[in-house]
Amino acid sequence: MGSLRLDEVQALLVGAVMHPAQLDADAAPPASALLRPSARGMTRASRLEVYREQFWIRHLASLTEDFSTLRWVVGERAFDELLRGYLQAYPPRGWNLQRLGADVPEFVASSAPWSADPLAGDAALLDWAFMEVFDAPDAPPLDLRVVAAAPPDAWPQARIAFLPALRRVVTGHAVHELRAAVKKGEECQRPLAAPTHAVVWRDAACFLHAVAVDPVAGELMRALLDGTRLGEACASVAAAHPAVDAETFDANVGQWFQQWTANGWVCAVDI
Numbered sequence: 094m095g096s097l098r099l100d101e102v103q104a105l106l107v108g109a110v111m112h113p114a115q116l117d118a119d120a121a122p123p124a125s126a127l128l129r130p131s132a133r134g135m136t137r138a139s140r141l142e143v144y145r146e147q148f149w150i151r152h153l154a155s156l157t158e159d160f161s162t163l164r165w166v167v168g169e170r171a172f173d174e175l176l177r178g179y180l181q182a183y184p185p186r187g188w189n190l191q192r193l194g195a196d197v198p199e200f201v202a203s204s205a206p207w208s209a210d211p212l213a214g215d216a217a218l219l220d221w222a223f224m225e226v227f228d229a230p231d232a233p234p235l236d237l238r239v240v241a242a243a244p245p246d247a248w249p250q251a252r253i254a255f256l257p258a259l260r261r262v263v264t265g266h267a268v269h270e271l272r273a274a275v276k277k278g279e280e281c282q283r284p285l286a287a288p289t290h291a292v293v294w295r296d297a298a299c300f301l302h303a304v305a306v307d308p309v310a311g312e313l314m315r316a317l318l319d320g321t322r323l324g325e326a327c328a329s330v331a332a333a334h335p336a337v338d339a340e341t342f343d344a345n346v347g348q349w350f351q352q353w354t355a356n357g358w359v360c361a362v363d364i
Contacts, residue, residue, distance in 0.1 A: 110141075110148045111184060113177060152180055155190045159224050160197060162216040162272040165281060167207065175200075175207060191228045194221060212283060215264035219272055222260040222293040223301055229258035232360040234297070243364045249324025253317045254361035255353075258295035261314055262303075269293070269303035296357055309334055310349045 097105075156176050157164060164172045182204070183196040198217040201207040208214070232254075243251070262269075266284045269291045274281045290311030293303045306314070309330060316326035331342045353359050 107184070110145050111181065112145055113149075113181065115142060115146075149177075149180075152185065152190075152193060153177070156180075156194050156197070159194045160217065160220040161275055162220050162268060163197070163201070163213060165271070165275045166210070166213050166216045166283070178204065191224065194224060197221060211265050211286070212268070215266045215268045216271070218264060219262055219268045219291070219293070219303070222262045223272075223303070225260055226258040226293050226295045227301060229256075229295065231258070232256050234357065235354060235359050235361060239364065240362055243362070247364045249322065250364070251323045252320060252363040253323060253359060254363065255314070255318060255358050256294055256360050259358055260293045261311060261318065262291045262293055263311065264289050264291065267291075267305065269305065272303065292358065294356070294358060307345070307349070309337070309345070313346070313349065314353075 153173070153176050156179070157172070160172075163175075167175060179197055179200045182200055185193055198214065198221050201217040202214050265286050265288055267287050267289045268284070269289070271281060271284055288308070289305050290308045291303050291305050292311075292314070293301070295301050312333070313326055313330045316329060317323070321329070327342075327346060331337070331339065334342070337345075350359070
């Protein structure tokens, strides 16, 4: 093949390995010339085919395990087509299979025919949130002594830190319930549209959970996750919901924080 630069060799091999169909042994791709026939009788093309086949087997299997809800929503055959299209549009950029599906939600949202099904987009978002919290770092538990010692007038300036292994997911369907049923092998039906704010997290025992939260609580959590101080975040969210009187809103905030702390979602309070 003459003298090739390293990037040219890499491009040849990647093109052959990511070829979607079995390589033709009688019309070997140029990349096969980079290999030698094996001592056991395998041709250059057949040796290259081993790598191509393993690329697809391994990556499809990994994504299938990661996106169980999406798989149920689109169906077995269409899911295989979706994953093959995804791998060609977003080829792996690293060795870590945990990150392989990072762009699946974007691919589903922007690629026909999947983009025409809002439930498929919701399922992709939720499945990826589970992958993110599974792989996220640990954090020490909240030091309740800091909370107890804080003077009341310090709280408006407080910044609230949530677990690294926590994600807030806003969807048009209660896909967290669908995923739970799919994981249990239960008979499922496509859920009706129902705007849902869900929190996905990994607890101290490394179990994964998802639960729906009040939409207003979800908005407050979003502001706090963005680093907004507590007083400013509460004022902004309260202003967006003028129908809720101040006393009721303050009481709700207290209840939400109690639940967030009980669930282990809050890992630090900077006062």
